[in-house]
Amino acid sequence: MKLIKRIIAAALVFALALSLAGCGDTTWICKVDDQSVASGLYIYYQTEGYGDALYKLYQEDSQTYMMPYVYYYNFGYVDTEILNSKMSDGTTVEDYINQYAMDMCKQVVVVDKLFDELGLEIDADMQSVLDNSVRTSWNDSKDSWEEIGVSEASYTAAQIESYKEDQVFNAYYEVGGLNGTTEDDVKAFFADNYARIKYMTFNFSDSLEDAVDEGKKNEQLNLANEYLDMANSGSDFDELIEQYNSYLESIAKAEGEETEEAADDTDEAEAAEDTDEAEAAEEEEVEYPNESVLSKESTYPSEKFVNYVFTTCPVGSCTVIQDDLNFYLVQRLDITERTDLYDDNRESIITDLFDSDFTGLINKRLSGYTVTTNDKSVKRYTVKKAFPED
Numbered sequence: 424m425k426l427i428k429r430i431i432a433a434a435l436v437f438a439l440a441l442s443l444a445g446c447g448d449t450t451w452i453c454k455v456d457d458q459s460v461a462s463g464l465y466i467y468y469q470t471e472g473y474g475d476a477l478y479k480l481y482q483e484d485s486q487t488y489m490m491p492y493v494y495y496y497n498f499g500y501v502d503t504e505i506l507n508s509k510m511s512d513g514t515t516v517e518d519y520i521n522q523y524a525m526d527m528c529k530q531v532v533v534v535d536k537l538f539d540e541l542g543l544e545i546d547a548d549m550q551s552v553l554d555n556s557v558r559t560s561w562n563d564s565k566d567s568w569e570e571i572g573v574s575e576a577s578y579t580a581a582q583i584e585s586y587k588e589d590q591v592f593n594a595y596y597e598v599g600g601l602n603g604t605t606e607d608d609v610k611a612f613f614a615d616n617y618a619r620i621k622y623m624t625f626n627f628s629d630s631l632e633d634a635v636d637e638g639k640k641n642e643q644l645n646l647a648n649e650y651l652d653m654a655n656s657g658s659d660f661d662e663l664i665e666q667y668n669s670y671l672e673s674i675a676k677a678e679g680e681e682t683e684e685a686a687d688d689t690d691e692a693e694a695a696e697d698t699d700e701a702e703a704a705e706e707e708e709v710e711y712p713n714e715s716v717l718s719k720e721s722t723y724p725s726e727k728f729v730n731y732v733f734t735t736c737p738v739g740s741c742t743v744i745q746d747d748l749n750f751y752l753v754q755r756l757d758i759t760e761r762t763d764l765y766d767d768n769r770e771s772i773i774t775d776l777f778d779s780d781f782t783g784l785i786n787k788r789l790s791g792y793t794v795t796t797n798d799k800s801v802k803r804y805t806v807k808k809a810f811p812e813d
Contacts, residue, residue: 453795463573468523737755739757
């Protein structure tokens with residue numbers, strides 16, 4: 424489990440920070456009490472901050488921003504336009520990345536201190552596992568890391584800090600930990616904050632900027648209610664989805680018939696290939712077809728959709744809901760019946776449950792330390808300076 428925490432008490436951090444404008448040494452980025460953090464670690468966390476920012480942008484606006492992996496960890500390339508984009512709080516992505524990296528550098532010192540206070544250790548077996556893992560991953564990407572200023576020592580330190588963070592988190596919040604967490608607590612959080620659904624989409628507008636065609640809107644609502652009636656009358660929901668998809672395909676085919684007649688041989692070959700892949704996929708047994716799992720933090724297909732699922736869709740029922748562009752027929756299923764979902768995602772569920780508590784713990788401990796930042800290093804290792812631009 425990789426926990427990436429933002430230190431949210433920014434005002435507290437800034438109040439504690441002392442600048443050293445006259446210092447010419449840029450090998451360290453900050454000190455927490457007397458423990459220095461290497462600038463290479465700061466650069467490493469900038470790469471994580473970049474990915475974190477991209478993920479947040481995608482969640483906020485999936486139509487504008489692609490999935491993070493399209494940009495993330497593409498060494499030697501930073502999308503300047505993305506760096507100048509604004510986060511939801513008004514800060515630029517570049518500023519967000521730099522603050523994220525600084526927060527993480529301060530956090531690792533706090534984690535180190537907690538790790539020692541809790542009497543935790545990295546035993547010989549685990550040290551061997553970490554050494555082998557780090558050696559392999561470093562050798563695979565050594566040139567790329569060194570190009571942006573991350574040494575093997577800094578890279579290794581980041582991996583060890585990740586392990587220590589997990590251990591400290593578990594010492595507090597795992598079942599049997601200092602927080603007193605029980606398995607029932609985790610399961611209850613899972614049931615309350617995640618939804619298992621199947622749904623169909625009835626589109627009545629393509630864009631928020633378009634005027635709504637009330638005739639089409641009423642037509643789509645009537646169609647959604649027709650399928651709702653069939654579902655409530657005992658029709659299998661998967662069969663209804665298949666029926667509806669066939670209906671949509673027939674409309675698309677009718678509308679695109681003229682275009683299809685003009686398709687060239689390449690398009691026909693691609694269509695044949697797609698058909699072969701589709702037929703192969705159909706041969707594979709799908710245990711839970713058409714299912715989606717949402718968390719309360721999900722934003723797809725829209726925030727309104729997610730909110731309505733959790734507030735107006737009873738478990739075991741079918742409901743028609745609406746957002747700005749679509750009606751949806753939603754079947755909400757009992758998520759506790761899928762024990763595999765809980766088992767496979769348990770670590771992430773515990774992280775979601777106690778993430779803010781862990782951040783609060785870090786902030787509280789940090790408030791008791793003297794934090795010093797190295798302004799020379801901060802100015803030198805901005806994202807645009809550390810990474811080549813497009």
